[in-house]
Amino acid sequence: MKKPEGATAGRVTIRHVAADAEVSVAAVSKVLREAYGVSDTMRTKVRLSMAKLGYRPHTAARGMRGQTFTFGLIFPDIRNPFFADLLHGIHSELEPTQYQALLGTSQSAETIEPALVDSMIDRQMDGLIIVGAIDQEQLSQISRRKPLVTIGNHDPKTREYDTVNNDDRAAGSLAVRHLIENGYRKITMLSLLAGSTIIWERESGYRDEMIRHGLGSFVNVVAGSQARPDVQTTARRLLEGPDRPDAIFCWTDFIAMQVIGAATELGLRVPEDVAIVGHDNIQDCDFGQNSLTSIDQSGELLGREAARLLISRIRGRVDAKHFVVTPRIVLRGSSRFRPSTDVVS
Amino acid sequence: MKKPEGATAGRVTIRHVAADAEVSVAAVSKVLREAYGVSDTMRTKVRLSMAKLGYRPHTAARGMRGQTFTFGLIFPDIRNPFFADLLHGIHSELEPTQYQALLGTSQSAETIEPALVDSMIDRQMDGLIIVGAIDQEQLSQISRRKPLVTIGNHDPKTREYDTVNNDDRAAGSLAVRHLIENGYRKITMLSLLAGSTIIWERESGYRDEMIRHGLGSFVNVVAGSQARPDVQTTARRLLEGPDRPDAIFCWTDFIAMQVIGAATELGLRVPEDVAIVGHDNIQDCDFGQNSLTSIDQSGELLGREAARLLISRIRGRVDAKHFVVTPRIVLRGSSRFRPSTDVVS
């Protein structure tokens, strides 16, 4: 009585249902899977017995032969609040289905651990959604083993898996255009070292837009790590340097917040002395006293779409889909005013 | 070739390992489980073959008879950033083990859906960690089916499951004591409607400490929902009312941030006109321009401890453990100054 109960103690199985409905075990299985070739009468009988006995399918047993109805989610890091939006989107898409998501996160924000992928495959996930930086070769290998959808990995040519992305190039342009319209010129981009395709896209969007406006000589991409102390150092160097930018476009809000913090500590006013634009439009952007202009890429939408694609892929689709969502900019206090310019003009 | 591969295509099983090591299937299973009664020679042989063949245990198959090595995590809502801390703690504790966590979240922040619990049980989770409000009767039922640890549910008398908690009573006291020391008197608590044990504890900590300092007549607990519009309404009513409190202790940072936002919009200065203290000490407390005094309950520590308890419970412990962590207060700008008092004294 004190012993842990066996996994199957008292469990109602399809065998019980079959007996109760006076049909074969195979018939029950077919009803369960909504498979072809069951008469209406039989289906009704079986459904009735299932309800009556409170039958619940045993996922592990199903997983032995078929599907586990479980998706593996691989996130690089849960602490970036943007991922909460993604997760929310995935969950809401899955909610009406029988699928559920298993989330695994790396301890490091920089890479995806192969061990995590293996562990998901061991657990017979029906499919995988991988978020973040991981090399194409690895993805290609994974896709041969499991249906795969990536988020935040631009690879529009691949035919092996689906991709879901923000139009990151447009995001870079959007940030620059907004800043220019508000009179900023010396616009620096704070980017990520050891970046991924999304970073490169954002960088080139930034660069192209600067050049388009004749500001090629101000193009300056400073790349650092995501570690908090590093960000502080980089931000301070940038803000205290002889040639302080008048605006900084940060590759993610998380970093932008820290840059604002550093600027404030240095006695600089945002946006009067330096404007800041972030990316992701996380909830914190207008939380408390924060007011950060940011590019919204709708994590929720990206998550929903990824879940949708994975389901359709599991259902048999084999051609690759590449979903891109167009970002929009959300204007807030961190970039709104440009007094010096206003005064001049 | 275009068909989805069977779950077991080309898989290396214990049968292959057994053949390669020239031992029985049962022997391989024993080595795998580090079970009793295998000679060193045999263990070595088997391990060698496992490595050589790249054997990986099939979780679903193990789940049919024994453990799945997977924990089910049930969170009320992923969007409160405090949960990221919990998750992080759980993950870091599990990392060196063979256990993995499956996270399920409710769409509603208020309650745990029973369907979620069922789904976890169907998936043969070895144990469950449930975070947040859920009634004791339901918990008691669940604990009869699965090893269970709760976080954020005070029930020190139960013998059926483990609990991991912040000392929420101390938290309430701590907030009040700090505010009083800084000269605040009219301290209101913003609490949660349809609360849980943690809320009640915080409320009584607040109340007791107020009374202890002879401020019983200022005791005022205002309870609202977590929905954003509601919070705005409640905050505004409180701040615009005839009898504005000079300090507000909010049951969670998430709410505190919104109260600060509302105060700022109303032209009130924080902390000069009204001090704010939150609870959870989430990362956002000193993110960007935020500077929120908050009670730190170390989500990471709570998460780690919950994971540790669940493992030991699965390993056979049957007596209930109740872990309580003592909170500390982290002082920041939102409650630091009390000019009017300073001037008077």
Added chain:
DNA sequence: CTGAAAGCGCTTACAG
């Protein structure tokens, strides 16, 4: 349309 039987990859008594 319906069902008997084999089998998925493990674990667990049980016998040697």
Added chain:
DNA sequence: CTGAAAGCGCTTACAG
């Protein structure tokens, strides 16, 4: 210490 065999709860050809 070691292994043969039954069985966990399903699904999947296959035969009727």
